[in-house]
Amino acid sequence: MEFTCLHNKCISPSLTVLSRVSISFSNLPKRAVSFHRRRRNLCFATLVDGKRTSEVVSKRGGEEEDEFGDLKSWMHKNGLPPCKVVLKERPSHDKKLRPIHYVAASEDLQASDVAVSVPNSLVVTLERVLGNETLAELLTTNKLSELACLALYLMYEKKQGKKSFWYPYIRELDRQRGRGQLAVESPLLWSEAELAYLTGSPTKAEVLDRADGIKREYEELDTVWFMAGSLFQQYPYDIPTEAFPFEIFKQAFVAIQSCVVHLQKVSLARRFALVPLGPPLLAYSSNCKAMLTAVDGAVELVVDRPYKAGEPIVVWCGPQPNSKLLLNYGFVDEDNPYDRIAVEAALNTEDPQYQDKRMVAQRNGKLSVQVFQVYAGKEKEAVSDILPYLRLGYVSDPSEMQSVISSQGPVCPVSPCMEQAVLDQLTVYFRTRLAGYCTSISEDELMLADPNLNPKKRVATQLVRLEKKMLNACLQAAVDLINQLPDHTMPPCPAPYAPLLK
Template structure:
């Protein structure tokens, strides 16, 4: 049974007006054979044809076996086992096997980069997460091997359930899966044919899952003419995630981010009080903050650090306010901004290839456009841009806390009346610093 026949028989609507095609920029995608207005229904896929954890668990052949695994398998592992089981079948499951046969045989996610390619973005969150992901995959496969595969060799022949096969299945799920937040859970699925649609930021978010009707729909995210490629929008995904999960990047991606991880050690002074204060404003003791060019130093980062660096005399004051939106004290603010300054400097120094060198290599063609090296370079450039912006913001804020001449953090420090960009603890420091400051000050006043 061919895929299209299975989909039509299964109740998929809209197929007759769509066609798979290879496009020069994006590769295989979906073309519309009719004009579409924004929000027109393009494709409807019934839930019975989706690849989901529930469908796998209810499968009459392997469902019971998967359900016996303790602790229960993750959604991704359930889907991976289901995919590989269908792929290994020589009879039955005709429609799903037809779908599997159309899936890519290889992927370009960052876990497939060689050491030299990955080293180009060393220092980036992509680099660290990719290394961590590789180890996690090895660990997860070993558990799957021990808990399921070796116990049921008749269902899961080892030669078709190797670690490489497992990685292929995971990449299929990551690159082709769709996620929806339902009222009671996170729902992940792969929708046959809909999984061929490519990503574009130029369209609205246009894929919806209706749990009551148990169906997935693709809507037109913009107007299309007949013959144009139809896109979906994956959402505000940064390049470090696009490359890690989907195997591509967008140049000048407006959603690029650097994930700043903040944590407080349990042995830190006043730990329990600080944790309570963090939780009172919706932050966890182990928190990850996405830094972006549009907001390189979010308020919640400052809030976290202000609480983290509280002294015993300051903590009672903040406990009454239950806030950390504003400066708590000059001492506290100076400490957190100096720490941020140092952290950003260290993070930038940790990149294996500098921002300037990467831009030069891209401009000169040293990294072939579209290659792994080229993609890794773009990710590194994006993250370094953000960290530079965060560093600059921290320096600007610090200049409004410590005296520009003597460096003291004083509650009574006053801003320069002309430029308003630096502060002084008194007239003597202002006069002493004027020779150094006057060029910047006059330029700011122009």
């Protein structure tokens, strides 16, 4: 069984979509079946699975780098112009794994210097992978994400081994194993016991939901195979769901997720790109402005600050809360100005005045189920934003409701007992959320002071600690408002149709 690689043209050009017959076990003689299965087994360590390859890597890694050169050398041989960066390495927390590479300045840099400009011939996008922009857009609007298509492409490329043009890049992704700045994989690859570190955090449910989404995409992978014959005719392997077990696809998906770049002002088929010397070799930061940007014929990085030679270069990760940074990249940023938690409030659908309240809410830019974003450092403002919505839910007298309908703005008549009831509900809500965590903030800080703390537990503890700080600040803001009420002895008003908080 022979297969070819186009080497420097390994990204498939636009070809007529051909009907094809997949090679299945039933069509192969017994010896070929055995050989085919052996080949599949050898390729199970796809993109991030280091369990079977760690020993091999330690023995042969040096030989392979001598043969192919490091990633940067390979890129220079294939069109990368002179640049101002160098690959360096830091040790992994797991001594069985090789050190992690990162991109550093090769010389002193000033803000606005172009650190590196990667030609489009070394950038992987759906447009180049599939050779047809229309097909690329069709795939990504038909139950499959760009990440799934890119992951599948590199999985098949990896099966080609050293014959693949992308072998040095895939080898580098293997080395990184989807790890973030703390050498930690996304929680999507954590065990059930490790996910327990996130108990109490909404992130745990987000991880499980994302995993379910990846599973659904896996079940749609064969669509790519049949729609993109021009791409996959060069791979003499089974259809995706036969060639790759789900766990292997999941590992590849997470690896791609950790390094994909979202390019601005480009076509849909080019917006997600894999850029060698980009993430995860570039460190992410929430507090910088440097971005990988599409320019004429290349993707370039212009730095936003001075660097001394040898310092790691950082790029902006976008306005993402820490929950998304952990899920996507495996790290938490303690100084993240975009960090936030969500509070979901909903009008009670059993309320006889639900439709009127819904209309008033919409008139004031809110929904019947409204998600309020609570940003770190702005908890008091968030509580002030939530209160008018809750007060609306507490209105029970029809005449008061008519007054609200005829008024302008989100103002509701507020009696002391209603305000007491609203604030009581809010404080109970925040206390309940805090009680869902396994540790207190002081216990978290004690754990984080331990230099030997497991890295996964460290990033999980960082996340839940920051979430609890925001919840505590919200609780304190509500308690302060209760303390300002004129009569603390007044019982809260009954609320048969109180709004719901989750």
